[in-house]
Amino acid sequence: MKVFFAITTLISLATARPTCPTKPTTAYGASATVTPAANSSTTTTSSTGYSNSTAGNKLATGWYPSWVSDKFAPSQIPWNKYSALTYSFVVTTGDSSFFNLTDDPSTFQEFVSQAHAHNVKALVSVGGWTGSRFFSSSVATPENRTAFASALIDFATKNKLDGIDFDWEHPNTDGMGCNTKSPNDSANFLEFLKEVRQKAPQGFQLTAATAITPFKGPDGNPMSDVSGFAQVLDRIAVMAYDVYGPFSETAGPNAPLQDSCAPTKDQLGSGTSAVKAWTNAGFPANQIALGVPSYGHGFTVASSAIGGDAQKLAEFPAFDKNLVPPGTGETADMKSTDACGAVSGPGGSFMYNDMVNRGMINAQGTSAASGLLYQFDNCSQTAYIYNSTSQVFISYDNTDTYKAKGNFIKEQNLAGFAMWTIDTDTPDGTLADAIRSTM
Ligand SMILES: *[C@@H]1O[C@H](CO)[C@@H](O)[C@H](O)[C@H]1NC(C)=O
Ligand SMILES: *[C@@H]1O[C@H](CO)[C@@H](O)[C@H](O)[C@H]1NC(C)=O
Ligand SMILES: *[C@@H]1O[C@H](CO)[C@@H](O)[C@H](O)[C@H]1NC(C)=O
Numbered sequence: 001m002k003v004f005f006a007i008t009t010l011i012s013l014a015t016a017r018p019t020c021p022t023k024p025t026t027a028y029g030a031s032a033t034v035t036p037a038a039n040s041s042t043t044t045t046s047s048t049g050y051s052n053s054t055a056g057n058k059l060a061t062g063w064y065p066s067w068v069s070d071k072f073a074p075s076q077i078p079w080n081k082y083s084a085l086t087y088s089f090v091v092t093t094g095d096s097s098f099f100n101l102t103d104d105p106s107t108f109q110e111f112v113s114q115a116h117a118h119n120v121k122a123l124v125s126v127g128g129w130t131g132s133r134f135f136s137s138s139v140a141t142p143e144n145r146t147a148f149a150s151a152l153i154d155f156a157t158k159n160k161l162d163g164i165d166f167d168w169e170h171p172n173t174d175g176m177g178c179n180t181k182s183p184n185d186s187a188n189f190l191e192f193l194k195e196v197r198q199k200a201p202q203g204f205q206l207t208a209a210t211a212i213t214p215f216k217g218p219d220g221n222p223m224s225d226v227s228g229f230a231q232v233l234d235r236i237a238v239m240a241y242d243v244y245g246p247f248s249e250t251a252g253p254n255a256p257l258q259d260s261c262a263p264t265k266d267q268l269g270s271g272t273s274a275v276k277a278w279t280n281a282g283f284p285a286n287q288i289a290l291g292v293p294s295y296g297h298g299f300t301v302a303s304s305a306i307g308g309d310a311q312k313l314a315e316f317p318a319f320d321k322n323l324v325p326p327g328t329g330e331t332a333d334m335k336s337t338d339a340c341g342a343v344s345g346p347g348g349s350f351m352y353n354d355m356v357n358r359g360m361i362n363a364q365g366t367s368a369a370s371g372l373l374y375q376f377d378n379c380s381q382t383a384y385i386y387n388s389t390s391q392v393f394i395s396y397d398n399t400d401t402y403k404a405k406g407n408f409i410k411e412q413n414l415a416g417f418a419m420w421t422i423d424t425d426t427p428d429g430t431l432a433d434a435i436r437s438t439m
């Protein structure tokens with residue numbers, strides 16, 4: 001259950017925008033003549049390979065969602081906060097030699113040229129929640145892998161990309177529901193990545209966005225050895241968010257840094273558990289970026305569920321599942337239908353910049369408007385606010401959270417951070433500054 005909804009933030013963020021369901025996509029495919037010479041250069045596993053990073057030798061990255069371009073054009077990105085940024089998304093189609101790029105190609109081209117003008121690496125992300133629908137079939141056979149890899153490398157070369165991010169949500173998982181799926185997904189994924197690596201120019205970055213546990217093996221459990229992936233990927237970003245949300249049993253932290261200090265039943269995973277799980281399975285820490293959210297999750301929590309002390313919020317209160325508060329850009333009656341026919345909404349995600357703009361929190365996110373209760377949970381490093389009139393309870397990451405996560409990145413010798421999504425930080429990058437200041 002959790003896994004099904006765990007990544008719905010990706011789509012709920014997208015569907016939060018009324019224009020999204022009809023957003024244009026542009027088709028790309030491998031022409032029959034495209035046969036890039038196989039390249040013997042293989043692994044680039046340097047965590048210090050980001051020579052122009054603006055945060056020492058640490059990676060400062062995140063995803064740019066194409067569907068915000070009308071409100072937040074590539075020219076508005078605070079480029080000097082980042083060493084690499086990733087355009088979202090390339091979506092898989094039923095044909096493994098073709099894929100679609102979300103939104104207008106001119107937005108994508110502007111993104112790449114802006115990135116390069118600012119000495120920032122430009123990547124494109126393949127997949128996402130809905131865009132992963134045909135990932136499994138696209139990598140299922142040697143022929144399909146070759147066709148898909150060739151089409152992607154051809155596209156990347158023509159567009160002067162510095163890398164490709166794979167956001168398959170998730171191998172051997174019922175992701176959006178009607179997605180293709182196979183017990184061989186992870187094995188096929190690795191074979192596919194080897195082929196992409198072989199076809200890629202030297203220095204080309206290959207990355208993946210992952211769950212907080214390693215890729216699933218044929219038995220549906222996380223693999224105990226993912227070291228083969230570390231040989232072909234430069235790095236992964238663990239999406240250590242959506243741990244709690246409207247899909248969970250109780251309200252709780254969206255993106256806990258730590259959960260071993262929480263009551264046992266509430267330990268659903270964290271940034272710390274994710275790094276432990278991936279490194280235990282053979283993925284080096286210095287190739288792991290910590291995924292960090294620039295949004296919080298809202299819940300409807302009755303005042304009576306908040307705890308005896310009116311000034312103290314309970315951390316895992318019960319909430320009304322049938323009354324998800326409308327989040328940023330949403331109305332209470334908003335519904336959307338995905339390509340599988342599933343109806344959802346509202347999603348109740350509150351964007352950080354929106355919470356600041358509405359005056360719910362200060363720019364640092366460390367205090368709330370008068371009339372709201374504010375609390376910071378030292379275990380998960382999560383901020384909470386509560387409006388007892390509307391009964392809206394929001395768990396979110398603030399600058400203190402981001403500083404704590406920066407410290408964690410430094411202590412654990414991780415690659416850096418990856419923010420989903422960079423447009424909902426404040427325009428001048430308050431959250432990015434906070435994490436960069438400590439990592
Ligand atoms: C780093 O930036 C300098 C200019 O500041 C540029 O000449 C150089 O090519 C960049 N290096 C990389 C690896 O992007
Ligand atoms: C890909 O884009 C084309 C239009 O360019 C559209 O007809 C097709 O339905 C899209 N496919 C998917 C899977 O989004
Ligand atoms: C390979 O890709 C084609 C479309 O290009 C698809 O029809 C077929 O089902 C895929 N093969 C497998 C085994 O999924």
Ligand SMILES: *[C@@H]1O[C@H](CO)[C@@H](O)[C@H](O)[C@H]1NC(C)=O
Nearest residue numbers: 140181182183184185187218
């Ligand atoms: C998985 O791969 C094995 C061999 O690599 C093959 O025999 C089997 O048919 C595959 N299973 C599926 C469901 O594709």
Ligand SMILES: *[C@@H]1O[C@H](CO)[C@@H](O)[C@H](O)[C@H]1NC(C)=O
Nearest residue numbers: 036037039041199200201202
């Ligand atoms: C292979 O790598 C070399 C650098 O070693 C690079 O010059 C060349 O462009 C690459 N070939 C392809 C087809 O990407």
Ligand SMILES: *[C@@H]1O[C@H](CO)[C@@H](O)[C@H](O)[C@H]1NC(C)=O
Nearest residue numbers: 375376377378379381400404
């Ligand atoms: C939370 O932790 C910080 C630093 O570790 C400490 O200064 C602060 O007193 C703690 N607050 C609570 C309420 O425990």
Ligand SMILES: *[C@@H]1O[C@H](CO)[C@@H](O)[C@H](O)[C@H]1NC(C)=O
Nearest residue numbers: 360369370371372387389390
């Ligand atoms: C709390 O919720 C009520 C009811 O929706 C609203 O009128 C009020 O502005 C909110 N308070 C704050 C400080 O946001």
